[in-house]
Amino acid sequence: MPALVVIIGPSPGPSRDESEMLRHLGSRMWTFPEVLLSPSSQPISIYKRDCPLDSFRVLSKRNFTFEAWGDATVSRQLIDHYEGSIILSPLELVSIALQCFPNRDTTMYYQGDLSYALMGLLRRRPNVNPNDSAFEAFCRLSLANDSDRLLERLLVVGIGGEDTVIMSGAFGAPIRWTSFKPVNMLMRNMAKRSVARVVLRSTPAWIVTGVIALAVSQSRKGAYLAATLIGWILTVLYILVILASPYLISSLYVGKTWAAQPWLFGFEGYMEIGEIEKLVFGINLGRLKWSPYSSDLSLHVSQNGECVGKDPTCRESTAQFVPAAQNSRYGELKLFTLIDTNTLTVTLFRARRPPVAMLLCGSEGGMQRALLCSYDWKSQTLYRENVLRVDTLVLDKMSRVDRFRLGLKRPMVETVRIAC
Secondary structure, X not given: OOOOEEEEOOOOOOOOOHHHXXXXXXXXXXXXXXXXXXXXXXXXXXXXXXXXXXXXXXXXXXXXHHHHOOOHHHHHHHXXXXXXXXXXXXXXXXXXXXXXXXXXXXXXOOOOHHHHHHHOOOOOOOOOOOOOOHHHHHHHHHHHOOOOOOOHHHOEEEEOOOOEEEEOOEEEEEOEOOOOOOOOEEEOOOHHHHHHHHHHHHHHHHHHHHHHHHHHHHHOOOOOHHHHHHHHHHHHHHHHHHHHHHHHHHHHHOOOEEEEOOOEEEEEOOOOHHHHHHHHXXXXXXXXXXXXXOOOOOEEEEEOOEEEEEOHXXXXXXXXXXXXXXXXXXXXXXXXXXXXXXXXXXXXXXXXOOOOEEEEEEEEOOEEEEEEEEEEOOOOEEEEEEEEEEOHHHHHHOEEEOOEEEEOOOOOOOOOOOOO
């Protein structure tokens, strides 16, 4: 029956210990799939160079994991999968394998060597392309195999070259950076609010009618008593409405917001949430809240059994990054704030460039995975700057985007400083 036979020799360095030589063998990337795919019913025979043929050692695949591999806690799951004790899904198989392969050494022959080594564990194996980058080689491998729709979850339809993929059908919306815009609010139509609306909007007609009536009466030297009476009544009512206007305006605009016009506003830096609300809505009524878990900077606390967002600068590391980001250089991480008037949330995040669009490309933990992307007009490519988690209800306010190119890492353009 077929079996795996391993011949070990002196490892680099003065040590000639057998365990050290075995660990050196296990640290090589291309030996990893050979062990995984070896017959489960046959143990692994280990020979030492220049030793008698009958002096060999036998190890099971499970024991080989602990003696030769330094990541036994992770790689053991792959051994169990190929021995049939557990069954990993295609997505789990690829994810765990990608944790193991980078920990091993190899002499690079192609840029996609990692994907070509992973190819041995999958059913469909595309042809090797020497010109592919590491990203392109992995994309071809994932698209050829099912992989539980690892890349297809991102609606990928092809490879665009230069480490980009072609996507189609993602939900998207632009982010406005130039200025804030008035936001329409939807509030419940109550009797008090309806009366306040009618009274405030009709007062100009009252004062105009009253002034005309008093002017006509005065021109006739008070001959029209009814006109004089109507004029003074309307004028007094107008004055009373003006005095009561703060209360009427509060009744009209203050209260629970049922819906808001969807906008995505962005600006660089950090600002108190009360100041942000004044700039967006004209008054701070506590409508805006910090997002509890959208970005890696988000904070949350439990209040009455609910998860409530907290100012991210309450964390010391974030508070220290705020002034440091103001002096960041080109290509370094900067601090940005995103305002979503649909969900009435504010998110603080880091990126190297201001993103111009939000794309929803998948779900995670009951929320949507949103890519914040900058745009390179020269190559017509969107590049990921950060990934946020947003509420699923934002899908109702977004439209699908036709085919576009997406890159995961935007290349840095060299700049030249000109002395003045």
